[in-house]
Amino acid sequence: MNRIQEKLQEDKKLLSIYFTAGYPKFNDTVSIIQDLEKNGVDMIEIGLPFSDPLADGPTIQESSTLALRNGMTTEKLFQQLKDIRKTVNIPLIIMGYFNPMLQYGVEEFCKKCEEIGIDGLIIPDLPVDVYSEKYQAVFEKYNLINVFLITPQTSAERIGFIDSVSNGFIYMVSSASVTGTTSSFGNDTKDYFKRISGMNLKNPQIVGFGISDKQSFKEATEYSNGAIIGSAFIKQLTKNGVESISEFVKTIR
Amino acid sequence: MTYQADEKGYYGEFGGAYIPEMLYPNVEELRQQYIQIMQEESFQKEFKDLLKDYVGRPTPLYFASRLSEKYNTKIYLKREDLCHTGAHKVNNTIGQILMAKRLGKNRIIAETGAGQHGVATATVCALMGIECIVYMGEIDIDRQAPNVARMKLLGATVIPAKSGSRTLKDATNEAIRDWINHPVDTHYIIGSVVGPHPYPDMVARFQSVISEEIKSQLLEKEGREAPDYVVACVGGGSNAAGIYYHYLDNPEVGIIAVEAAGKGVLSGESAATSALGKEGIIHGSKTLLMQTQDGQITEPYSISAGLDYPGIGPMHANLYRTGRAEFISITDEDAMKAGQELARLEGIIPAIETSHALAIFEDRKFKKDDIVVLNLSGRGDKDLSTYIDYFNL
Numbered sequence: 001m002n003r004i005q006e007k008l009q010e011d012k013k014l015l016s017i018y019f020t021a022g023y024p025k026f027n028d029t030v031s032i033i034q035d036l037e038k039n040g041v042d043m044i045e046i047g048l049p050f051s052d053p054l055a056d057g058p059t060i061q062e063s064s065t066l067a068l069r070n071g072m073t074t075e076k077l078f079q080q081l082k083d084i085r086k087t088v089n090i091p092l093i094i095m096g097y098f099n100p101m102l103q104y105g106v107e108e109f110c111k112k113c114e115e116i117g118i119d120g121l122i123i124p125d126l127p128v129d130v131y132s133e134k135y136q137a138v139f140e141k142y143n144l145i146n147v148f149l150i151t152p153q154t155s156a157e158r159i160g161f162i163d164s165v166s167n168g169f170i171y172m173v174s175s176a177s178v179t180g181t182t183s184s185f186g187n188d189t190k191d192y193f194k195r196i197s198g199m200n201l202k203n204p205q206i207v208g209f210g211i212s213d214k215q216s217f218k219e220a221t222e223y224s225n226g227a228i229i230g231s232a233f234i235k236q237l238t239k240n241g242v243e244s245i246s247e248f249v250k251t252i253r
Numbered sequence: 254m255t256y257q258a259d260e261k262g263y264y265g266e267f268g269g270a271y272i273p274e275m276l277y278p279n280v281e282e283l284r285q286q287y288i289q290i291m292q293e294e295s296f297q298k299e300f301k302d303l304l305k306d307y308v309g310r311p312t313p314l315y316f317a318s319r320l321s322e323k324y325n326t327k328i329y330l331k332r333e334d335l336c337h338t339g340a341h342k343v344n345n346t347i348g349q350i351l352m353a354k355r356l357g358k359n360r361i362i363a364e365t366g367a368g369q370h371g372v373a374t375a376t377v378c379a380l381m382g383i384e385c386i387v388y389m390g391e392i393d394i395d396r397q398a399p400n401v402a403r404m405k406l407l408g409a410t411v412i413p414a415k416s417g418s419r420t421l422k423d424a425t426n427e428a429i430r431d432w433i434n435h436p437v438d439t440h441y442i443i444g445s446v447v448g449p450h451p452y453p454d455m456v457a458r459f460q461s462v463i464s465e466e467i468k469s470q471l472l473e474k475e476g477r478e479a480p481d482y483v484v485a486c487v488g489g490g491s492n493a494a495g496i497y498y499h500y501l502d503n504p505e506v507g508i509i510a511v512e513a514a515g516k517g518v519l520s521g522e523s524a525a526t527s528a529l530g531k532e533g534i535i536h537g538s539k540t541l542l543m544q545t546q547d548g549q550i551t552e553p554y555s556i557s558a559g560l561d562y563p564g565i566g567p568m569h570a571n572l573y574r575t576g577r578a579e580f581i582s583i584t585d586e587d588a589m590k591a592g593q594e595l596a597r598l599e600g601i602i603p604a605i606e607t608s609h610a611l612a613i614f615e616d617r618k619f620k621k622d623d624i625v626v627l628n629l630s631g632r633g634d635k636d637l638s639t640y641i642d643y644f645n646l
Contacts (some may be wrong), residue, residue, distance in 0.1 A: 018331070041379070045484045050548075050549065051417065051549040051550045051551075052417065052422065052423075052535070053426075054273060054275040054424055054426055054430065054433075054537075055275060055430075055433065057430070058416065061417070062416070065416070065417060066290050066547060073547045074547055074548070075547075080291070097534075098271060099533045099535070099546070099548045099550070100547060100548035101545070102532075102533055102534065102548065103533060103546065103547060103548030104530070104547075104548070124273040124274070125271045125272060125273050125534065125537070126271065127270065127271065127272060127274070127277070128270065128274075130269065144420050148274065149273065149274040149275070150274060151274060151275050151278075151436070153275075153277075153278040153392045153437075153510075154274065154277070154438050155278070158277070162479075173274070173275060176275065176433065176434060176435070176436040176437075177433065177434050178274075178275075178433050178434060181434070198566050205428040
């Protein structure tokens with residue numbers, strides 16, 4: 001069983017953290033991952049920076065630009081992570097856009113992920129249709145779980161299709177927005193969480209986008225298995241540095 | 254074998270829709286409906302009436318006798334520069350605003366580089382009384398102040414794109430983000446044959462009026478519908494798609510695409526995407542784009558803001574890959590000279606984008622009785638300050 005699937009069987013609301021590899025400093029990647037695990041985070045999304053991150057708001061765009069300026073590349077990220085499984089046990093997911101992966105070679109990329117011990121991928125601009133037609137076999141060959149997004153506008157039929165292609169969890173985008181939009185969840189959003197929860201999908205759901213503190217984490221996980229925090233964590237790193245990771249995690253739970 | 258898009262929006266191996274799930278409902282709604290809406294009689298009537306009475310179509314097909322004499326061939330200019338707002342861009346914005354209305358959208362967003370597409374979008378929004386938001390790179394806002402003023406005068410809101418390199422590609426990113434944040438009430442009017450399917454095909458269809466008119470105009474003047482060559486500059490490639498459209502599958506017609514070499518294709522400051530680009534994904538489409546080895550999209554350079562885009566439309570990527578079109582790249586210097594030459598030989602000041610296409614005659618020789626139709630895609634008013642600086646006028 002893949003680490004993601006194992007983790008999802010634990011009886012708790014999972015806290016997952018996203019950060020951009022190579023930010024704030026080029027060599028922070030490994031120590032950030034270690035610190036997050038040490039402080040009780042359940043799962044980590046390692047952002048592979050991209051020049052044109054369409055689905056992200058200004059915070060992640062900015063951290064990506066700086067990470068690239070710091071010299072981060074796909075190959076260098078793989079080098080930084082090569083011994084990560086000697087010290088880290090929680091599930092690790094790489095989140096990035098499709099073009100850098102395509103340039104690296106999709107099969108080569110997947111192979112490298114398996115060697116390192118990466119458990120899954122989130123690629124917002126690789127649509128489920130293209131994935132199932134062209135790439136699913138390669139991902140499965142290297143035991144990678146691919147995670148798809150759904151939004152309040154995603155039709156029930158399409159959610160069903162996404163559920164059938166998924167084998168880990170479904171990334172439930174909290175509202176129609178790019179990342180980093182501040183919000184407290186209104187009734188519409190809660191109804192959406194409830195509606196999805198009531199669909200009895202085979203894959204559990206983890207909520208992302210717009211989660212920044214204890215309150216929003218609690219609301220997001222009322223009807224789901226966990227939540228992902230990204231922009232709020234990046235802002236914390238920008239403001240208070242990598243030393244503040246433990247303090248940040250404690251404010252969430 | 255066709256060079257048109259297939260049902261899934263692929264031109265050969267290029268095209269498709271590589272979009273985040275957040276955009277799926279919007280893009281899918283458009284994909285399901287665009288052909289049907291465009292074929293409705295009431296749509297066609299409204300579209301054609303506006304092109305005629307508001308845009309000023311058909312635009313003339315003008316035989317440029319002095320230019321022809323100089324280059325010893327027969328050169329016709331398709332005068333898109335005479336369209337309302339000064340370029341072919343308005344053909345597409347008229348089509349898309351009518352599309353948006355039929356889809357029940359009441360808010361329009363657009364991206365713009367030089368500002369021509371922004372002005373054309375602000376214009377049709379004013380015409381229809383629909384809210385208009387235009388994203389423009391912070392750097393372009395400084396470079397293209399008159400067009401920013403025009404958009405504002407037309408009632409549009411211009412929002413600076415402050416991320417990344419702060420030019421056209423970033424303005425496009427910001428427009429896409431806006432669309433993600435407004436999934437129900439907003440239509441995104443993309444200005445070129447780029448972006449996810451169905452945009453490249455839809456924009457090409459709206460621009461195809463250019464070659465449709467050429468067919469009957471040339472028949473009248475030369476007794477034949479098809480020229481020997483069609484020539485256009487290519488940034489994203491909408492004016493090119495328009496002039497190629499009805500000739501794509503006619504092997505008798507040679508297709509010439511002219512890209513901006515900037516300071517030279519290998520100078521590091523260029524926008525010659527076919528020569529420098531590699532297959533990849535940009536703005537939701539698989540195409541040729543300028544990028545680092547690592548897949549990061551790079552910033553192109555051209556003296557012409559309208560050719561300053563790191564990708565080309567998937568139709569053109571396929572024309573390049575299959576060898577159907579001949580690709581030529583032209584430097585800033587040669588383009589500027591060609592612009593000045595047209596002004597002096599024919600009394601027409603072209604947009605600098607168009608000047609790139611005009612510059613091919615210096616080196617690319619044609620037979621004396623070849624008929625070459627060149628898309629004079631825009632007028633040079635917007636470029637006056639560049640011409641002034643360049644020639645010390």
